[in-house]
Amino acid sequence: MTVSARPDARRNASPYLYGPEAEAIARVLEGGQYGHTDITEEFERRIADFLSVPDAVAVASGTAALHTALLAAGIGPGREVIVPSMTFCATVMAILAVGATPRFVDIDPATLCVSDQLVMDALTDKTAAVMPVLFGGRPIDLSAIQEELDERGIVVIEDAAHAFGSRHDTRRVGANEAVLTCFSFGPIKNLTCGQGGMVIPRTPAEADTIRRIRLLGVVQSQGERANTTSYRVDSFGLRYQLSGLNAAIGLVQLDAFQAAEDTRRHLWRTYCDALAPLDGVTLVDLDVDQAVPHLCQVRIPHRDAVFADLRSRDIGVGVHYPPNHTQPAFAAWHRFLPATEQAGQEILSLPFHQHLNRTDIDLVVAALEQALKSVGGL
Structure with a gap:
């Protein structure tokens, strides 16, 4: 079965306004x-x-x-x-x-x-x-x-x-x-x-x-x-x-910030529960009891191929961020940073914003599972 994205799952991030x-x-x-x-x-x-x-x-x-x-x-x-x-x-x-x-x-x-x-x-x-x-x-x-x-x-x-x-x-x-x-x-x-x-x-x-x-x-x-x-x-x-x-x-x-705080923590925990059954997928820990989450990131094998597959399914994934020491503008200050370079090849940001609901998250995780299987990551 091919997952078809709902509109909110197509955006990696999105402003949230309360009305006033x-x-x-x-x-x-x-x-x-x-x-x-x-x-x-x-x-x-x-x-x-x-x-x-x-x-x-x-x-x-x-x-x-x-x-x-x-x-x-x-x-x-x-x-x-x-x-x-x-x-x-x-x-x-x-x-x-x-x-x-x-x-x-x-x-x-x-x-x-x-x-x-x-x-x-x-x-x-x-x-x-x-x-x-x-x-x-x-x-x-x-x-x-x-x-x-x-x-x-x-x-x-x-x-x-x-x-x-x-x-x-x-x-x-x-x-x-x-x-x-x-x-x-x-x-x-x-x-x-x-x-x-x-x-x-x-x-x-x-x-x-x-x-x-x-x-x-x-x-x-x-x-x-x-x-x-x-x-x-x-x-x-x-x-x-x-x-x-x-x-x-x-x-x-x-x-309205208390609502934002509660919603973002709830969405992150919902992702945590939904991702738990997926082998080979590691959720980047945020210490969510202390943090108000801004991102929901996983580390996965075959990241670039999975990214392309999910984008083809209209899932709004992103990469935050390509390491700066590998950028041309900062080449003069390059240092060997093994943990950063490894993470730079594996991190994937899942759609995360206050417009999402449980249905969106389940859809994103199902699409991620399909993508991993299609590229040999599961």
């Missing part, structure tokens, strides 16, 4: 202020409250969050940033944007994330920062080496693009005051603003620096500039503000 987002955007449009507004500042306060942190600084994207965090931490030319190769290329591009050098590090095969020992083994006298990637939403604990990193003056900047809502024990990701945390609120993230990002600073001074960077180095706020004939630019900056339109979407999403 359109009304929220309309109110911003009616107000006539579309850029950085008090709505943006309300969104920052609400995110800070949600995470139980003193402050949160909204920016235009997750990539902007990483770039701004690196700038605020003083990372620049001649310095290295330890980063897993297994991540979206945006992580690496942010490092290059400040003139620093990526030092690619291998991953734990079970989690697709870095570990404290892998980080320690990769340190050099040029290391200025460590950028762990919370892959798929999985929280990472580097607390065992935090003191040593602090003694060496090495800052930890978490790429938590996948991990909004996930927890380190009882605290949400972002609540560790020892690290800079960067979130993405892109279209398919656990919480979306349409496009946007957030930096969780460690100190009030760091928050001020990040706010200045995101506003082109201008000292005065928009309201203050309206009441003067001039303004002062005292540092480098970029136009990285989050618009009120995007923040309005984010506020609606934040109000």
Whole structure:
């Protein structure tokens, strides 16, 4: 029997809106202020409250969050940033944007994330920062080496693009005051603003620096500039503000986040149950009791052939991600990373978004079983 995909199973990922987002955007449009507004500042306060942190600084994207965090931490030319190769290329591009050098590090095969020992083994006298990637939403604990990193003056900047809502024990990701945390609120993230990002600073001074960077180095706020004939630019900056339109979407999403959290965990566990009978298929562990899942990934034999077979059946599989150290743009920093390279040949992302239901998941798993049999993987 050939599996025929339902519409939701044809998409690997998909934005999920709750309904009030359109009304929220309309109110911003009616107000006539579309850029950085008090709505943006309300969104920052609400995110800070949600995470139980003193402050949160909204920016235009997750990539902007990483770039701004690196700038605020003083990372620049001649310095290295330890980063897993297994991540979206945006992580690496942010490092290059400040003139620093990526030092690619291998991953734990079970989690697709870095570990404290892998980080320690990769340190050099040029290391200025460590950028762990919370892959798929999985929280990472580097607390065992935090003191040593602090003694060496090495800052930890978490790429938590996948991990909004996930927890380190009882605290949400972002609540560790020892690290800079960067979130993405892109279209398919656990919480979306349409496009946007957030930096969780460690100190009030760091928050001020990040706010200045995101506003082109201008000292005065928009309201203050309206009441003067001039303004002062005292540092480098970029136009990285989050618009009120995007923040309005984010506020609606934040109000509904508990539903997103529950649904994504339920879908991941449903996949776990459905995949259990398939020999030769390994579900990448996310520690779902702590993580709010962003991806559902398996490791399989004959991945490329299975990918092509499933695509021919209209099943929306994907690959997250081709290892960066094998990309032409990053060839100068290539290192031999055996676990990453093996995973790069085996990982397959199954359709995972809040439009799915049990019927969709059963269909996807049945199609995966057929594909594996057809290419000799079962």
